[in-house]
Amino acid sequence: MHTYRIGEAAALMGVSVDTLRRWVDSGRLTAERDEQGRRIIPGPALAAFAREVAGGTDRDHPGSSARNRFPGIVTEVILGDVSAQVEIQAGPFRVVSMISRESAEELKLEPGVPAVAVIKSTNVVVETP
Numbered sequence: 469m470h471t472y473r474i475g476e477a478a479a480l481m482g483v484s485v486d487t488l489r490r491w492v493d494s495g496r497l498t499a500e501r502d503e504q505g506r507r508i509i510p511g512p513a514l515a516a517f518a519r520e521v522a523g524g525t526d527r528d529h530p531g532s533s534a535r536n537r538f539p540g541i542v543t544e545v546i547l548g549d550v551s552a553q554v555e556i557q558a559g560p561f562r563v564v565s566m567i568s569r570e571s572a573e574e575l576k577l578e579p580g581v582p583a584v585a586v587i588k589s590t591n592v593v594v595e596t597p
Contacts, residue, residue, distance in 0.1 A: 470511035471502070477509045481518060482559050491517075536587040538563055545577050552577070556585050563587075 472480065477497075478488040491497040498513040540558030552572035556563045563585040577583065 471500075471508040472511065472514055474499075474507055474509070477514055480514070481521070532586070534586045534588040536589070538585040538587070540583060540585065542577050542579055542581045542583050544579060545572060547572065554583075556583050558585055 474488055474492075475485055478485045481488060488497070492499040492507060492509075497509065497517050499507040499509050502508050538556070538558035538561060540556040540561075540563070542554060543557045543562075544553075544555040546553040547569055550569055551566050552569045554565045554567060554572060554577055556565070565585065575581075575583075
Protein backbone atom coordinates (compact mmCIF):
# COMPACT_ATOMS: atom_id res chain seq x y z
CA MET A 469 0.00 0.00 0.00
CA HIS A 470 1.32 3.42 -0.94
CA THR A 471 1.55 6.00 1.84
CA TYR A 472 2.08 9.77 1.80
CA ARG A 473 3.90 12.05 4.19
CA ILE A 474 1.92 15.06 5.41
CA GLY A 475 3.63 17.46 2.97
CA GLU A 476 3.08 15.16 0.00
CA ALA A 477 -0.60 14.70 0.87
CA ALA A 478 -1.07 18.45 1.30
CA ALA A 479 0.47 19.12 -2.12
CA LEU A 480 -1.77 16.52 -3.77
CA MET A 481 -4.85 18.02 -2.11
CA GLY A 482 -3.83 21.56 -3.02
CA VAL A 483 -3.85 22.78 0.59
CA SER A 484 -1.28 23.92 3.14
CA VAL A 485 0.47 21.48 5.45
CA ASP A 486 -1.32 23.19 8.36
CA THR A 487 -4.72 22.53 6.79
CA LEU A 488 -3.91 18.88 6.25
CA ARG A 489 -2.67 18.54 9.83
CA ARG A 490 -5.93 20.07 11.08
CA TRP A 491 -7.90 17.52 9.05
CA VAL A 492 -5.86 14.72 10.62
CA ASP A 493 -6.09 16.19 14.15
CA SER A 494 -9.87 16.58 13.85
CA GLY A 495 -10.28 12.99 12.66
CA ARG A 496 -11.52 13.92 9.17
CA LEU A 497 -8.53 12.17 7.61
CA THR A 498 -6.84 9.01 8.86
CA ALA A 499 -3.12 9.06 9.61
CA GLU A 500 -0.74 6.47 10.97
CA ARG A 501 2.81 6.63 12.31
CA ASP A 502 5.80 5.21 10.45
CA GLU A 503 8.84 3.59 12.06
CA GLN A 504 10.34 7.02 12.79
CA GLY A 505 7.13 8.28 14.39
CA ARG A 506 6.22 10.58 11.50
CA ARG A 507 2.58 10.80 10.48
CA ILE A 508 1.77 9.18 7.18
CA ILE A 509 -1.48 8.97 5.25
CA PRO A 510 -2.47 5.61 3.72
CA GLY A 511 -3.07 5.99 -0.02
CA PRO A 512 -6.59 4.50 0.03
CA ALA A 513 -7.62 6.83 2.87
CA LEU A 514 -6.29 9.88 1.01
CA ALA A 515 -8.05 8.82 -2.19
CA ALA A 516 -11.39 8.37 -0.40
CA PHE A 517 -10.98 11.71 1.38
CA ALA A 518 -10.10 13.48 -1.89
CA ARG A 519 -13.31 12.20 -3.46
CA GLU A 520 -15.31 13.30 -0.42
CA VAL A 521 -13.79 16.78 -0.35
CA ALA A 522 -14.23 17.23 -4.11
CA GLY A 523 -17.94 16.55 -3.76
CA GLY A 524 -20.16 16.47 -6.79
CA THR A 525 -20.69 13.61 -9.13
CA ASP A 526 -21.36 13.05 -12.79
CA ARG A 527 -25.04 13.29 -11.87
CA ASP A 528 -24.52 17.02 -11.21
CA HIS A 529 -24.53 17.52 -15.00
CA PRO A 530 -26.95 14.91 -16.34
CA GLY A 531 -27.15 16.53 -19.77
CA SER A 532 -23.43 16.09 -20.44
CA SER A 533 -21.23 13.11 -21.15
CA ALA A 534 -18.09 15.02 -20.09
CA ARG A 535 -16.73 13.87 -16.73
CA ASN A 536 -13.80 16.18 -16.12
CA ARG A 537 -14.65 19.64 -14.80
CA PHE A 538 -12.09 22.12 -13.53
CA PRO A 539 -13.51 25.37 -12.11
CA GLY A 540 -11.10 28.27 -12.22
CA ILE A 541 -10.42 31.78 -13.39
CA VAL A 542 -9.58 33.01 -16.88
CA THR A 543 -6.01 34.34 -16.87
CA GLU A 544 -5.50 35.10 -20.55
CA VAL A 545 -7.46 35.29 -23.80
CA ILE A 546 -5.70 35.67 -27.14
CA LEU A 547 -8.16 36.46 -29.91
CA GLY A 548 -7.31 35.46 -33.46
CA ASP A 549 -9.26 36.04 -36.66
CA VAL A 550 -11.21 32.78 -36.27
CA SER A 551 -10.11 31.17 -33.00
CA ALA A 552 -9.23 32.18 -29.46
CA GLN A 553 -6.72 30.72 -27.04
CA VAL A 554 -8.15 30.72 -23.52
CA GLU A 555 -6.05 30.03 -20.44
CA ILE A 556 -7.73 29.06 -17.17
CA GLN A 557 -6.00 28.63 -13.83
CA ALA A 558 -7.92 25.86 -12.07
CA GLY A 559 -6.38 25.50 -8.63
CA PRO A 560 -2.75 24.60 -9.20
CA PHE A 561 -3.46 23.56 -12.79
CA ARG A 562 -3.18 25.63 -15.97
CA VAL A 563 -5.64 24.58 -18.67
CA VAL A 564 -5.32 26.00 -22.19
CA SER A 565 -8.09 25.65 -24.75
CA MET A 566 -8.58 26.66 -28.36
CA ILE A 567 -12.16 27.72 -29.04
CA SER A 568 -13.84 29.79 -31.72
CA ARG A 569 -13.50 33.54 -31.46
CA GLU A 570 -17.28 33.74 -31.65
CA SER A 571 -17.62 31.50 -28.55
CA ALA A 572 -15.06 33.53 -26.60
CA GLU A 573 -16.92 36.72 -27.41
CA GLU A 574 -20.35 35.24 -26.60
CA LEU A 575 -19.04 34.01 -23.24
CA LYS A 576 -17.42 37.42 -22.64
CA LEU A 577 -14.17 35.71 -21.68
CA GLU A 578 -11.45 37.99 -20.34
CA PRO A 579 -8.92 37.79 -17.51
CA GLY A 580 -10.66 37.63 -14.15
CA VAL A 581 -13.85 35.93 -15.35
CA PRO A 582 -14.75 32.68 -13.56
CA ALA A 583 -14.93 29.71 -15.93
CA VAL A 584 -15.07 25.93 -15.90
CA ALA A 585 -12.83 23.88 -18.17
CA VAL A 586 -14.95 20.89 -19.21
CA ILE A 587 -12.78 18.20 -20.74
CA LYS A 588 -14.00 15.28 -22.82
CA SER A 589 -11.15 13.23 -24.12
CA THR A 590 -10.72 9.92 -25.83
CA ASN A 591 -7.07 9.82 -24.85
CA VAL A 592 -5.80 10.53 -21.35
CA VAL A 593 -2.21 9.73 -20.49
CA VAL A 594 -1.61 8.59 -16.90
CA GLU A 595 1.93 8.77 -15.54
CA THR A 596 3.43 7.97 -12.17
CA PRO A 597 6.12 10.21 -10.68
